[in-house]
Amino acid sequence: MLSKTTITIALDAMGGDHGPTVVLAGAQTALERHPDMRFVLFGQEDAVRPVLDAMPKLRERSVFHHCDVSIRMDDKPSQALRQGRYKSSMWKAIEAVKTGEADVAVSAGNTGALMAMAKFCLRTMANIERPAIAAIWPTLRGESIVLDVGATIGADSQQLIDFSVMGAAMSRALFQIERPTVGLLNIGVEEVKGQEDIREAGRLMKETPIDGLDYRGFVEGTDLGKGTVDVVVTEGFTGNIALKTAEGTARQIASYLRAAMTRTWLAKLGYILAKSAFDRLRDKMDPRKVNGGVFLGLNGVVIKSHGGSDAEGTAAAIDVAYAMAANGLLAKIESDLGRVYASEVSQPPGPDGAGPAQEVMP
Template sequence: MGGDSGPPAMVAGAARALARRHDLRFLLFGDQAAIREQVDEHEGLSAACQIVHCNDVIAGTEKPSQAIRRAKTSSMGRAIAAVKAGEAQAAVSGGNTGALMAMAKLALRTMPGIDRPALAALLPTLGANDLVMLDLGANTECDVQNLVQFSVMGAAYARVVLDLERPRVQLLNIGTEELKGTDELKEAAAILRASTDLGMRFDGFIEADKISRGGADVVVTDGFSGNIALKSVEGTARFVTDLLKRAFTSSVRSKIGFLISRPATELLRHHLDPNNHNGAVFLGLNGLVVKSHGSADQKGVANAVWVAARMAREDLTRKISHDLASVADRSARAAAQ
């Protein structure tokens, strides 16, 4: 029931995801009549889904503290409860991010060895693949262990969704020199440099202007800085596309130039389309929860579903647990020496 379009976009996204992966099955939580109307418009979807009627819906403007009181009756809360009960392998929602995070954390709890869950998403780059960035707003302040744990989770996620054997991990900083940054960043970097058996390659620090260049596969930071960096990247992408649109419509000559360069501009539009990178993930919970952007269309929702399905198939939670245990063992041995 969430997102700017509600059932039309979410149901159409489920149908699009099913067309690509025929083994998917859906539990659709929300107003039964509104959902059924949309399901009936997509051939074959009805046989692959079950509608779970919910009278209660969390509004996008509600505070998490208010929404969490209705976790047992709302469509969002009941979808998360289905993951906890093992009735679903992952939950996908386009609704209130704060409410989703609060409900998921309360119901699923954090994994052993994780102090706080983090919000991770894929961003486009000029490199051969997208990059994973976290945290994007779940934790405004982070200590050394949080940054190390985020790095482990981000690398495991990158191995699953980007098919990378040893993702390149970097910490977001104000410079690349080892002496720059906060004490937390320096200490986290030291721990990660010593961790050579975690299925990742730690490449030190990265500055914000290099995020999209393609030199890193995972960028790790606190939620405050990460959210600002994400909004800056998104704003810049909109600025570039709007500037090009204005330039190409400014005169007859410009319009002719647009027709000639249309293949290139279409490639740019596709690369910057947020629907092609939709599906932020709450990493570090005892269950999989994916946040679809509120403005996502059916293509974006389908991408979020595919992300969720792949994480479930690849058993992302087990991979994170294994790597965290390795970090804990190394820390215990170092403390004993």
């Protein structure tokens, strides 16, 4: 019999570039780390069953539901929502969170489709106009939270404040930081720089401190890697570019190192002598270790795993899902937002507020 502390993960087994083979292998790895976890799996039976039957421990801790439809990685969000609503593995995984069958949903599928379905199925929290995708960012100090990295294009001052509150709640849930430091990403640290919405958000947060976070002002792109603050807040267009640039730079540096270490026999000898140091560097730069974008601002927790992830990357995303559920992310965000919207820092949008958000396709 399962204990009351069991965390249940709804898993879209068909998501990503590799489907059930990689997704279930990642689930099995995550289960070894968290034996109290169980899974509700959704996918096409002929693809999932043979893989699951070869993993008896995972099968024992899982419930499987057949789904007729699998969302393709190149489907447009509107097309996926129209064709896959109510019957796709992606929708069913999200719906399991809504009905309480699972604590959190994980999918490596089409990002735009996942966000569209999550918004349609779970709806946004009270007072939240736009959700955000939060990413875990490796830094010189450890790890930070960066959001939004691709949910929507643009954000007004109130939305940036909402992102700050939600990011701080995630930092407390994931890293157990009692009062996370927060910075707004800008083109300079001076208060006169940047777009009007960023300056206005900074002014409001400075004049009316928010419980649960320590606002440190503007930060620049160079501060992302330094770990200057625990939470970096920006809008989705800028955040997505920053994320992709960082991932590409990490791969570029890794490629340079491999080339340098194999160029001459002396270089090869040096690599052998310093192998442990290079292994630590490779582990630190491995994007699989920080896989798992968290959808914030919805009435339920959804985790986006990278579509090209291998089993280790998938396991990392499931680790994040486990931590978010175990540490009560949703309750923390609801509590923090309640306090903010009861204070003067919050200025609810009027009847002429922003229109529907546009989606960034990571």
